[in-house]
Amino acid sequence: xxxxxxxIIAKVGKGEKASKxxxxxxxxxxxxxxxxxxxxxxxxxxxxxxxxxxxxxxxxLAALATTARGYAEPLPIPSALGVxxxxxxxGKQDGWHALLPAAIIAAAAGAHLLLxxxxxxxxxxxxxxxxxxxxxxxxxxxNDAAREVTEKGFGYLDIALYHPPIHGFLELRKExxxxxxxxxxxxxxxPARASVSIIGISHPPYFEKIAExxxxxxxxxxxxxxxxxxxxxxxxxxxxKAIELRDDRITPLTIHPKDVGMLPGRLDASTPNDLxxxxxxxxxxxxxxxxxxxxxxxxxxxxxxxxxxxxxASIRAAVPLALETLESGGxxxxxxxxxxxxxx
Numbered sequence: 001x002x003x004x005x006x007x008i009i010a011k012v013g014k015g016e017k018a019s020k021x022x023x024x025x026x027x028x029x030x031x032x033x034x035x036x037x038x039x040x041x042x043x044x045x046x047x048x049x050x051x052x053x054x055x056x057x058x059x060x061l062a063a064l065a066t067t068a069r070g071y072a073e074p075l076p077i078p079s080a081l082g083v084x085x086x087x088x089x090x091g092k093q094d095g096w097h098a099l100l101p102a103a104i105i106a107a108a109a110g111a112h113l114l115l116x117x118x119x120x121x122x123x124x125x126x127x128x129x130x131x132x133x134x135x136x137x138x139x140x141x142x143n144d145a146a147r148e149v150t151e152k153g154f155g156y157l158d159i160a161l162y163h164p165p166i167h168g169f170l171e172l173r174k175e176x177x178x179x180x181x182x183x184x185x186x187x188x189x190x191p192a193r194a195s196v197s198i199i200g201i202s203h204p205p206y207f208e209k210i211a212e213x214x215x216x217x218x219x220x221x222x223x224x225x226x227x228x229x230x231x232x233x234x235x236x237x238x239x240x241k242a243i244e245l246r247d248d249r250i251t252p253l254t255i256h257p258k259d260v261g262m263l264p265g266r267l268d269a270s271t272p273n274d275l276x277x278x279x280x281x282x283x284x285x286x287x288x289x290x291x292x293x294x295x296x297x298x299x300x301x302x303x304x305x306x307x308x309x310x311x312x313a314s315i316r317a318a319v320p321l322a323l324e325t326l327e328s329g330g331x332x333x334x335x336x337x338x339x340x341x342x343x344x
Contacts, residue, residue: 013050027063090230091124102301108334133279202230265293
């Protein structure tokens with residue numbers, strides 16, 4: 001007998017003492033019902049909130065994400081490029097984006113990166129918004145984004161263009177007022193099916209679960225960060241908790257600026273008021289015209305990307321490469337290349 005949405009809701013929604021986790025197969029069935037629109041709006045809302053209250057298990061997250069991946073073709077990026085998957089779904093409210101300039105520096109240094117994300121988080125500036133202000137295309141169809149990664153080393157993919165149903169469920173946050181499991185599922189989509197990911201998490205219960213789910217899904221390597229404002233960014237002012245998944249082993253880490261040869265610091269630049277101001281700040285940074293903690297913060301994150309891309313044996317060992325790329329003008333040239341007409 002096939003499962004119905006009523007069966008699934010009944011299992012996860014019986015309350016604190018009576019609710020039960022779904023099996024892997026049941027969670028996969030639930031995702032199919034959602035994506036194929038076999039659930040009514042009331043059932044969708046009830047299931048999402050029941051799962052939030054219960055809290056998703058590792059097997060549920062792995063099943064939900066794996067099933068969702070099956071509804072979108074992988075991007076045609078050669079596996080030999082060693083592309084790094086970087087989901088960026090949180091946005092910024094209290095600071096500016098270190099991820100974007102760090103990724104541009106890493107791409108200029110030889111890494112191949114696919115950023116994918118969502119610009120609809122209320123009250124936050126998205127990576128896509130800042131990239132667009134820098135004239136980097138953020139609305140490319142999946143195959144065009146794949147060509148950007150292949151030929152330029154950097155591409156951004158809007159989840160709405162890659163997986164419209166996932167985007168639709170992310171949008172429900174505006175109606176429900178709370179996050180749902182589609183926030184971590186989107187981070188696990190890995191459109192290029194890259195062998196390595198860098199994932200930022202802010203909600204503590206998901207931190208270890210994401211690492212375990214990735215291992216269950218067969219991911220060879222990942223760096224999961226309790227990142228700045230939920231983005232995949234190391235902090236320049238304090239310790240960043242991290243988990244590294246590598247060759248089926250999960251290793252907890254704490255990464256302090258001094259561990260990679262940086263002095264801890266507070267960002268001297270005030271938070272930009274809008275996308276235009278932030279884009280101007282990042283242009284200045286990528287032209288090597290910004291000094292102090294802001295520059296160190298971006299170099300530290302570029303080094304982390306280069307490390308995961310296999311360009312150095314450690315984050316600390318990748319710092320000289322990131323610095324040389326910025327100070328030689330390579331990052332500025334890469335920004336100019338990315339702002340050109342997309343490859344066709």
